[in-house]
Amino acid sequence: MQTRRLLLSALLATGVLAALPAAAQSKDREYVVASSATYTPFAFENKDKQIVGFDIDIVNAIAQKEKMKLRIVNTPFTSIFASLNNGDVDFVISGVTINDKRKQSFDFSAPYFDARQLIAVPKSSTVKSLQDLKDKKVAVVSGSTGDDVISRVQGKTSANIRRFESTPLIMSELSGGGVDAAIGDNGVIAYRASLDPNLKTVEDPNFPKEHFGIVVRKGDKALLDRINAGLAAIRADGTYNTIYKKWFKTDYVAQ
Known part of the structure; x- marks a missing residue:
């Protein structure tokens, strides 16, 4: 009995025991997602002040495939990257163009939208x-x-x-x-x-091609892998095209 009490005290002292419940409940974790709801039709507020749009449908579809719980927060674009770096949010979907400068500070998913x-x-x-x-x-x-x-x-x-x-x-x-x-x-x-x-x-084929990506903190490979897996799944089963057609009234054609 004394040995068990000593072991319990040691676990509490090292923080191991405190970490166990969080690990056990990791599957129930809620991910906070930042999106600037000022960019129709990607993200905007409807008449009921709900955040809706193409980006929102895409991230919710990814979450459904990966069984992730999300909470989407309306975040001004000017502070969206600071919120990610500070840990206030877990990832960002907000019509963010993938470019070399941003890739120095953040990691991006595979492209989810072809922009031009x-x-x-x-x-x-x-x-x-x-x-x-x-x-x-x-x-x-x-x-x-x-x-x-x-x-x-x-x-x-x-x-x-x-x-x-x-x-x-x-x-x-x-x-x-x-x-x-x-x-x-x-x-x-x-x-x-x-x-x-x-x-x-x-369309003019001479316009340069760009891509939007979902943004995570640098090095957050586990989260990035889940996002990419979910994105690949919704592309494969037609969900992506259904969402694309809902917002843009045409089938998706890869650029």
């Missing part, structure tokens, strides 16, 4: 490429990639480039006939265009 620029025009338009916009009035978000690409075609000071503060504004200008085209991130442009039966989208 996309042109929106009226359905009657004959525009087939970026070069066809050389003499057209084009709306872009000021300082965006879309602004850069049309500035290289028309010249940065071109009076035909109309700059606005957000994608909804450039799409509103296009719908109202104020411009001949709008250029922006493909996911957002495709979603907004799908809401207007008088608009269509035009």
Whole structure:
């Protein structure tokens, strides 16, 4: 009996016993996921203040495959990486582009979305490429990639480039006939265009390809492996395409 008490005391002193319940309950752990709910259709708040969108459906589908419990928190994009580094959240899904600079500080999942620029025009338009916009009035978000690409075609000071503060504004200008085209991130442009039966989208193969990834802390291989396994599973069984079609009104085609 005395020996058992001594062993118990030793375990408590070393923290081993305290760690046992956490280990036993690891399968029930809740993962906190950060997403900036200001980027329709990837993540945004609905009328009931719930965070919804493509990113949210994707991460929930991954969690279902991997039997992970999630709590999604609306986090400003400007502080989303600090929240991850500080341990306030376990991982991030928020339309984050995978690039070499970010990969120095964080680890990324396999790509879950193929990103690029996309042109929106009226359905009657004959525009087939970026070069066809050389003499057209084009709306872009000021300082965006879309602004850069049309500035290289028309010249940065071109009076035909109309700059606005957000994608909804450039799409509103296009719908109202104020411009001949709008250029922006493909996911957002495709979603907004799908809401207007008088608009269509035009792809230009010369636009550079980018990819969105789910972000974890550097070296968190166990979590990254689970995310990648879940992502591979939803791609394989058609769940990914179902979610993609729900938000973008078309089947997914690999780029």
